[in-house]
Amino acid sequence: MIRHPNPIVPRASGLTALVTADAPVPERLDPSARRRLAVELAARVPVRSQGPQRFDSWRLTTLAEDHPPTPFVWRPRIARRVLGLGGAKRVHCGDAPSPLAGVRAEVAAILEQASRRGTGRGSLATWLSEIPRGVRGAVLAESTTYATDVLDTLDWDVLGAAAIVGGTDPVWAVPGAPWATLRARRDVEITLDPAAGTRALLCLRAGAVRPDAVDDLSIVALADALTRPDAPIPTRIVGVWPLVGRSISLEVTEVDLHRAMTMLLAAADAGRQATASSPVSVKEGSCLQVA
Numbered sequence: 001m002i003r004h005p006n007p008i009v010p011r012a013s014g015l016t017a018l019v020t021a022d023a024p025v026p027e028r029l030d031p032s033a034r035r036r037l038a039v040e041l042a043a044r045v046p047v048r049s050q051g052p053q054r055f056d057s058w059r060l061t062t063l064a065e066d067h068p069p070t071p072f073v074w075r076p077r078i079a080r081r082v083l084g085l086g087g088a089k090r091v092h093c094g095d096a097p098s099p100l101a102g103v104r105a106e107v108a109a110i111l112e113q114a115s116r117r118g119t120g121r122g123s124l125a126t127w128l129s130e131i132p133r134g135v136r137g138a139v140l141a142e143s144t145t146y147a148t149d150v151l152d153t154l155d156w157d158v159l160g161a162a163a164i165v166g167g168t169d170p171v172w173a174v175p176g177a178p179w180a181t182l183r184a185r186r187d188v189e190i191t192l193d194p195a196a197g198t199r200a201l202l203c204l205r206a207g208a209v210r211p212d213a214v215d216d217l218s219i220v221a222l223a224d225a226l227t228r229p230d231a232p233i234p235t236r237i238v239g240v241w242p243l244v245g246r247s248i249s250l251e252v253t254e255v256d257l258h259r260a261m262t263m264l265l266a267a268a269d270a271g272r273q274a275t276a277s278s279p280v281s282v283k284e285g286s287c288l289q290v291a
Contacts, residue, residue, distance in 0.1 A: 016155040018249050019190055019238050023198040026232030027254065029225040037226075037261050042176030044268035046275045053180040053271055057219045060263045061212040063270050074127040076138040082124060083107060083139065084146025085166040085187060091151055092165045099147035103140055149204055149242040150187055162191045172226040182264060184223035186237075197232040203239045209246050213239055215263060217250040222260035233257065 045053050086109075087102030096102035107128060114125030128139070156163060165188055174180040188202035203220055210216070217237040225233040233252055240247045250256065 012153060012155045013158075015153060015238070015240070015247055016158050018247070019154065019200045019202065019236070020159070020192060023192050023196075023200075023235040024251075026196060026198050026235055027252075028232050029229060029257065031229065033257075033261075034226065034229060037264075038175040040265055041174045041180060041268055044265060044272055045174065045177050045180040046271045048177075048179045050271075050275050051179070053177075053268075054183060055181065055264060055267050056183045057185070057216040060219055060260075060267045061210075061215050063263075063267060072122075074122075074124060076135065076142040079124060079127075079139055080142035080146045081185070081187075083110075083143035085150065087143060087147040088150040089165040091147065092156060092163075099151060100140070100144045103143045103147055106143075107140070146204070149240075153202065153204070153240055153242070154188070159190060164189045170220075170223040170227040172223055180268070182219075182223050182226065184220040186220050186224070192235060198235045199232070200236045200238060201234050203237060205239055205241050206243065207241065208244050209239075209241050209248070213248055214250060214256075215259065217248065218252075218256040218260040219263065221250070221252045222257050222264070225257060 083103050083106050084099075086106035087096065087099055087104075090096035090102035090105055091099060096105050110125050111129055114123070114129070119125045128136070131139070150165065154163065167189060169186065170184050172182045174182070186201040186203045190200045190202065192198040192200055201220060201224065203217065205213070205216070217239050220237050221234050236252060237250045238247060239250070
């Protein structure tokens with residue numbers, strides 16, 4: 001079930017009420033469905049020799065679109081989430097007085113840690129240490145905006161200790177094919193009822209609301225459920241688009257998880273078909289059944 005709050009810029013109190021609304025008894029991901037998904041994916045993903053296979057919302061929801069692969073490079077708009085979340089967490093925990101101060105502290109911590117432990121050429125720390133001052137300013141501006149969006153989204157006084165900013169994004173390595181992973185981006189986790197295990201996840205997204213926004217939120221739910229098999233699935237996934245002042249709350253059901261599984265299998269099929277040298281064929285029309 002999907003609920004749309006007022007389509008103008010939501011006030012923090014209104015979104016907080018949406019996130020913390022009464023939740024049904026949480027469901028759990030069927031272990032047999034999890035095993036079947038793992039078996040199907042291990043048979044479908046491109047072979048290890050094709051390199052790491054990273055599946056995320058963007059890859060799963062843009063299968064029909066022509067997006068030529070481009071090598072990953074750090075840019076201010078890519079670095080902003082990592083640094084912005086870190087800065088927002090520092091403000092939320094009382095370690096920084098403002099989003100800008102939080103982001104500056106996060107950048108300093110990353111550079112200091114890299115100086116002690118060393119870092120690879122493609123790391124964020126190396127990139128931050130090498131970019132000119134003007135680019136560093138753009139990084140601070142983008143990241144501070146992201147941190148501000150996170151902090152302005154919810155009423156933190158109401159949520160108290162129930163809210164956790166940042167944290168590790170769920171990443172599930174496919175059993176039998178660990179070079180393939182499902183990743184999802186979520187920014188805040190809110191505990192609704194500790195006894196029942198009900199949780200809500202908040203996901204900030206850039207730009208305008210895409211037609212496939214619900215698919216994106218379903219993929220977040222699936223990734224979380226797969227990486228935490230002993231915990232109930234998230235009760236709701238709330239997507240927020242600060243630029244256009246919109247938000248969507250997806251009340252997670254088995255149907256949503258099934259849709260995300262089907263998309264994941266389709267993406268694996270597409271990846272296998274794109275590597276014509278693979279000797280393993282994929283059966284057309286095959287579909288995972290989740291009971």
